[in-house]
Amino acid sequence: MNVLIRLDRITKDYGPLRALEDVSLALGPGVIGLLGPNGAGKSTLIKILMGLVRLSSGSGEVLGYRLGSQVRRIRARVGYMPEDDCYIAGLSGVEMVRFAARLSGLPSIEAMRRAHEILDFCGVEEERYRMVETYSTGMRQKLKFAQAIVHDPPLLILDEPTAGLDPEEREAMLGRVRLLAQRMGKSVLISTHILPDVQAICDTVVILAKGRVRIVEPLEVLCRPASPVWRVRVFGPPDLLLERIRREGGEVRLEPDGTLALSAANGIAERIWDWARDAGVGIRALAPAKNSLEQIFLEAVREGNHADS
Amino acid sequence: MPIHDLGYRAWQGRLVPEVFRFWAITVTGIRLAWQNRWLRRIVYVTWLPAIYLSVGFLLYEQFLAKDIPARALKQFITSFPVDDNAVGDDRHGVWSWLLWVFFRYPQGLLMVLVVGLIAPPLISRDVRTRAFLLYFSRPITRLEYLLGKMSVVWVYLVAITTVPALLLYVAAVFLSPDFSVVRETWDLPLRILGATLVLTIPTTLVALAFSSLTSDTRYASFAWFALWAIGWVTYGVAMASLNGTLDDRWTLISPYHTLGRVQSWVFGLERGPLAQPVLPALVELMVLSVVSLAVLVRRISSPMRI
Numbered sequence: 182m183n184v185l186i187r188l189d190r191i192t193k194d195y196g197p198l199r200a201l202e203d204v205s206l207a208l209g210p211g212v213i214g215l216l217g218p219n220g221a222g223k224s225t226l227i228k229i230l231m232g233l234v235r236l237s238s239g240s241g242e243v244l245g246y247r248l249g250s251q252v253r254r255i256r257a258r259v260g261y262m263p264e265d266d267c268y269i270a271g272l273s274g275v276e277m278v279r280f281a282a283r284l285s286g287l288p289s290i291e292a293m294r295r296a297h298e299i300l301d302f303c304g305v306e307e308e309r310y311r312m313v314e315t316y317s318t319g320m321r322q323k324l325k326f327a328q329a330i331v332h333d334p335p336l337l338i339l340d341e342p343t344a345g346l347d348p349e350e351r352e353a354m355l356g357r358v359r360l361l362a363q364r365m366g367k368s369v370l371i372s373t374h375i376l377p378d379v380q381a382i383c384d385t386v387v388i389l390a391k392g393r394v395r396i397v398e399p400l401e402v403l404c405r406p407a408s409p410v411w412r413v414r415v416f417g418p419p420d421l422l423l424e425r426i427r428r429e430g431g432e433v434r435l436e437p438d439g440t441l442a443l444s445a446a447n448g449i450a451e452r453i454w455d456w457a458r459d460a461g462v463g464i465r466a467l468a469p470a471k472n473s474l475e476q477i478f479l480e481a482v483r484e485g486n487h488a489d490s
Numbered sequence: 491m492p493i494h495d496l497g498y499r500a501w502q503g504r505l506v507p508e509v510f511r512f513w514a515i516t517v518t519g520i521r522l523a524w525q526n527r528w529l530r531r532i533v534y535v536t537w538l539p540a541i542y543l544s545v546g547f548l549l550y551e552q553f554l555a556k557d558i559p560a561r562a563l564k565q566f567i568t569s570f571p572v573d574d575n576a577v578g579d580d581r582h583g584v585w586s587w588l589l590w591v592f593f594r595y596p597q598g599l600l601m602v603l604v605v606g607l608i609a610p611p612l613i614s615r616d617v618r619t620r621a622f623l624l625y626f627s628r629p630i631t632r633l634e635y636l637l638g639k640m641s642v643v644w645v646y647l648v649a650i651t652t653v654p655a656l657l658l659y660v661a662a663v664f665l666s667p668d669f670s671v672v673r674e675t676w677d678l679p680l681r682i683l684g685a686t687l688v689l690t691i692p693t694t695l696v697a698l699a700f701s702s703l704t705s706d707t708r709y710a711s712f713a714w715f716a717l718w719a720i721g722w723v724t725y726g727v728a729m730a731s732l733n734g735t736l737d738d739r740w741t742l743i744s745p746y747h748t749l750g751r752v753q754s755w756v757f758g759l760e761r762g763p764l765a766q767p768v769l770p771a772l773v774e775l776m777v778l779s780v781v782s783l784a785v786l787v788r789r790i791s792s793p794m795r796i
Contacts (some may be wrong), residue, residue: 231627253508253629261627267620271522283514284628286505295501302498328624333501357498365498 184242185210185336185368186230191239193225193392200225202392204239208370212362214379214400215372217389218482223372224264226389227340230370231261244336257285260329264340264372266321274309274316275300278327285332295331303327304353318345326354330361337361337369343378355381376474380404386474388481395481403477410470411450413441421460429456442470511630515638519612520645529607532600533650539596540654546570546588547662554581555667567591582675583759585662589655589678590757593685594750597651601689602718602746608646609697610710612639613790618705622790632790636698643694652686684756689749692775695782696745702789721745738766748774 186208193201201222217223228234230243232252241248243255269277275296282292300309303323343351359382361367388396419441426433432444457464549566552558563570571587625635659678700713721744728740741747748771754760755768
């Protein structure tokens with residue numbers, strides 16, 4: 182696997198407080214969701230990746246460059262969108278994005294051209310000529326995103342990119358991230374509390390709790406139940422089909438929303454069509470069941486708390 | 491979606507070499523500072539003393555040509571270092587004195603105002619808006635950040651001191667009888683650069699250190715002006731109470747007078763048996779610079795620790 186981020190037994194202490202403990206990770210390209218409750222160490226981990234804070238112990242690499250000694254090269258190839266409300270006072274939106282491009286080394290005229298192009302992409306219209314101090318939270322989020330991608334980095338690190346956005350803007354932001362990942366081949370590390378965002382765009386999930394890594398799995402694997410289950414929804418009452426499945430020896434249960442959860446053993450999915458026809462029931466939906474990310478997250482955090490106590 | 495929206499496109503181009511990255515910070519800082527109407531007015535005013543002193547050079551050259559008496563020079567500036575009996579062959583000394591006067595009095599005072607308008611917001615504003623995260627997530631080191639910010643102040647200080655002083659020297663050469671005076675005074679442009687270094691390095695570092703210590707620009711401005719005012723007042727009070735018989739070491743309590751001492755040494759005016767040692771003043775400026783630099787480095791690093 183082409184490793185994007187490799188961390189080896191990283192520990193970070195802020196005085197007596199241990200923010201990260203023994204964190205080891207090897208993450209490949211794709212969209213990675215970094216999840217964890219408040220104080221889990223997500224922002225510290227991101228700041229370590231950006232070289233903004235020093236490691237207490239351990240080592241690591243980002244895009245093949247060593248943390249600490251090659252931080253300048255890392256920063257040149259990473260676009261970082263901080264969670265904090267931060268901006269360069271006294272500049273208009275387009276000037277701020279241009280300034281960010283200049284700091285990354287783009288020539289002056291090219292930086293201005295690129296700033297306009299990226300602001301178009303981010304949906305910042307005429308507001309780009311206003312002072313950033315006058316921007317709303319949502320506009321600032323867009324601006325922070327724009328400055329993170331203006332130098333066309335191969336890796337984006339986004340800390341709470343959808344915080345403070347209305348539903349429409351949130352969807353648009355996720356769409357941009359998805360487009361960058363799928364069409365432009367960017368890798369993205371997203372730190373967020375919003376689980377539907379992770380489910381919407383991430384390939385891999387990392388769950389941190391109390392400074393330790395609890396889970397690193399592809400989303401698809403993570404959400405797969407321990408034993409395969411099919412979820413069946415039918416037109417009308419499901420009782421007839423339920424009875425028929427039980428009669429055939431299938432393991433099934435009726436969920437409160439009327440969905441049938443069917444243990445998928447021995448090609449049962451193929452036979453369900455026949456049983457449904459025999460029972461005179463139409464199948465509306467048939468899909469493999471998934472675990473809820475929220476449940477997985479809560480369990481991981483709970484396990485982390487138990488392990489510590 | 492606007493019709494010119496091209497969507498996201500990859501960018502492949504040649505990057506500016508890393509050593510010039512700090513210049514982006516400088517250019518932006520200069521532009522932001524220039525938006526201040528008061529700064530623009532003061533910068534224009536700072537050129538008036540150069541015009542005034544060019545008349546001093548003209549009168550001195552007239553005096554050497556015996557067209558006017560020394561009295562006329564004294565009317566122009568009472569402390570003009572020439573008298574009626576002097577043959578006036580110390581052109582180097584007089585030119586040095588005029589250039590020192592330019593640095594010491596009008597520009598020394600105007601410098602305090604200009605730096606007081608430029609420097610306080612330079613770092614305090616970044617502290618307030620947490621702009622550090624944006625700077626240091628770029629391929630910029632803390633030293634380059636600092637260099638970029640210091641260069642903003644340097645550019646303005648050079649514009650109000652070095653450039654007019656060098657032009658004053660050029661004007662003096664043109665006002666003299668022939669270009670042979672360059673042989674006699676060739677070192678003065680170098681002394682101007684030396685005086686510029688003495689002026690810019692400690693003042694910039696101190697002003698930026700104040701700026702880095704607060705997120706409120708007003709406090710940094712207050713501290714800057716207070717530093718100079720307290721020095722002036724203390725020195726003035728001490729001078730008045732001792733009827734002007736103050737030991738020369740007392741100049742060390744006033745940054746303004748300390749700067750003046752070192753600059754007079756740079757222009758070669760501290761000569762003869764009565765010359766006071768310049769070393770204490772030089773050491774004071776160096777200590778001030780080193781302490782300010784230490785504060786700056788620490789304060790610039792601290793926002794990243796949380």
